[in-house]
Amino acid sequence: MTKKQLFETYITENLDRIYRFAYTYTKNQQDAEDVVNESVVKALKAIDTLKSKEYMGTWFYRIVINTALSHLRTQNKIVYLDMAEAEAIAGKGDDYADLSFEQMIDILEPKYKSIVVLRFFEGMTLSEIAEILEENLNTVKTRLYRALGMLRIEMEDIV
Amino acid sequence: MNENLRRMKEEYETMNASKELHDKIADAMKENKEERKGHFWRRGGIAAACLIGVFALSLNASPAFAASVSDLPGMQGIVKVLTLGRYVVEEEGFQADIVTPKIEGLLDKALEEKLNRDFKENADAVIAAFEGDMKTLQEEFPGEEVHMGVDSGYTVRTDTEEYLAIDVYILNTVGSSSTTHKFYTINKKTNDLLTLSGLFQKNADYVGVLSEYLKGEMLRVNETGEKVFWVNDDMGKNFEQIKKDQNFYIDSQGDLVICFDKYEVAPGCEGCPEFVIPRDVVADILL
Numbered sequence: 001m002t003k004k005q006l007f008e009t010y011i012t013e014n015l016d017r018i019y020r021f022a023y024t025y026t027k028n029q030q031d032a033e034d035v036v037n038e039s040v041v042k043a044l045k046a047i048d049t050l051k052s053k054e055y056m057g058t059w060f061y062r063i064v065i066n067t068a069l070s071h072l073r074t075q076n077k078i079v080y081l082d083m084a085e086a087e088a089i090a091g092k093g094d095d096y097a098d099l100s101f102e103q104m105i106d107i108l109e110p111k112y113k114s115i116v117v118l119r120f121f122e123g124m125t126l127s128e129i130a131e132i133l134e135e136n137l138n139t140v141k142t143r144l145y146r147a148l149g150m151l152r153i154e155m156e157d158i159v
Numbered sequence: 160m161n162e163n164l165r166r167m168k169e170e171y172e173t174m175n176a177s178k179e180l181h182d183k184i185a186d187a188m189k190e191n192k193e194e195r196k197g198h199f200w201r202r203g204g205i206a207a208a209c210l211i212g213v214f215a216l217s218l219n220a221s222p223a224f225a226a227s228v229s230d231l232p233g234m235q236g237i238v239k240v241l242t243l244g245r246y247v248v249e250e251e252g253f254q255a256d257i258v259t260p261k262i263e264g265l266l267d268k269a270l271e272e273k274l275n276r277d278f279k280e281n282a283d284a285v286i287a288a289f290e291g292d293m294k295t296l297q298e299e300f301p302g303e304e305v306h307m308g309v310d311s312g313y314t315v316r317t318d319t320e321e322y323l324a325i326d327v328y329i330l331n332t333v334g335s336s337s338t339t340h341k342f343y344t345i346n347k348k349t350n351d352l353l354t355l356s357g358l359f360q361k362n363a364d365y366v367g368v369l370s371e372y373l374k375g376e377m378l379r380v381n382e383t384g385e386k387v388f389w390v391n392d393d394m395g396k397n398f399e400q401i402k403k404d405q406n407f408y409i410d411s412q413g414d415l416v417i418c419f420d421k422y423e424v425a426p427g428c429e430g431c432p433e434f435v436i437p438r439d440v441v442a443d444i445l446l
Binding site: 011012019033036040066121 | 185
């Protein structure tokens with residue numbers, strides 16, 4: 001199979017996952033769909049930059065992230081809550097125990113929530129995430145801990 | 160895993176791509192195959208090329224001139240559009256290709272100068288926006304991979320004895336603040352820059368007539384399931400009517416074509432929709 005065919009198969013099989021991931025950034029269906037569509041179009045154009053099929057996932061997630069971020073920038077929709085507001089939304093006091101996914105993506109900035117999603121919901125390893133984000137492993141770790149800190153999730157729960 | 164994370168994960172996993180998205184992606188992949196066979200304009204739509212300005216030039220300065228031009232072999236192409244300048248950037252994640260068009264051969268030299276000045280100003284604005292965005296991105300994300308690109312140029316859409324219609328487009332490969340909308344119509348009889356309203360009788364409700372037709376057409380296409388237009392839906396964005404100076408051009412059949420920008424009436428994946436207006440729709444109100 002050519003790289004292009006492999007890519008098409010990959011997309012067909014993973015569209016739900018990709019959509020969810022885009023939604024993490026855009027927080028609404030319409031924009032998430034636009035981001036997915038634009039990412040696929042870009043990826044098809046740039047298929048030659050994919051070095052080998054092993055990197056398909058990493059390569060495409062990176063495109064989705066870049067597309068989502070520029071989408072947010074265009075729409076000037078990056079509005080994050082300060083911690084006081086976040087607490088008000090998340091519930092009284094310091095109990096974050098029933099935080100929903102929707103609330104979580106409202107509270108955290110993209111560079112934090114993407115790591116939470118990839119690590120816990122997509123089950124990727126930290127080094128895979130580091131590769132996608134093109135950050136070094138320690139940066140990813142630090143961000144993950146900060147994210148969990150903001151969500152008041154105990155470290156020992158996740159190690 | 161932490162109980163809260165587990166619940167979030169469950170919530171996360173219930174979100175699936177809609178059937179529409181599955182279909183659109185399948186279409187995009189199909190389009191990509193067809194593109195290689197040379198469907199340039201369909202690619203333009205799908206790859207989200209955006210028209211920023213479309214203008215039509217009516218070349219019949221006078222009926223006598225139109226007749227004399229069409230009588231002379233080789234004279235039809237006397238008005239030309241050329242490439243004046245080109246700005247190209249290719250570096251780590253940033254790409255730009257911005258072409259400045261130049262029009263030559265118009266009888267009205269003042270008009271020609273005005274158009275060329277506009278082209279130049281547009282291109283300069285796009286370049287400035289690109290450079291600004293590039294600087295911002297480099298400062299915000301130092302050392303990180305970014306993708307940003309802008310292509311701007313022109314194509315001649317119609318070149319007949321009567322009309323010359325040119326697209327001046329900007330294609331933003333990512334979002335940026337550089338999207339501007341400009342639209343020109345020149346009627347050489349009056350030597351004036353007109354808006355869409357100039358095609359119609361004074362006081363005619365062309366906005367109403369065209370919008371009515373477009374709404375019906377959008378609903379019809381929605382029914383077929385081939386495309387999605389935002390019309391009669393409750394998602395917020397909803398096509399009500401065209402702008403008084405909506406983008407348009409005249410095609411080689413002499414028909415009016417109404418153009419929308421990306422996101423104006425449909426999701427981004429539909430590109431920049433265009434509608435050819437049948438003559439009987441506007442027959443009663445045309446000048």
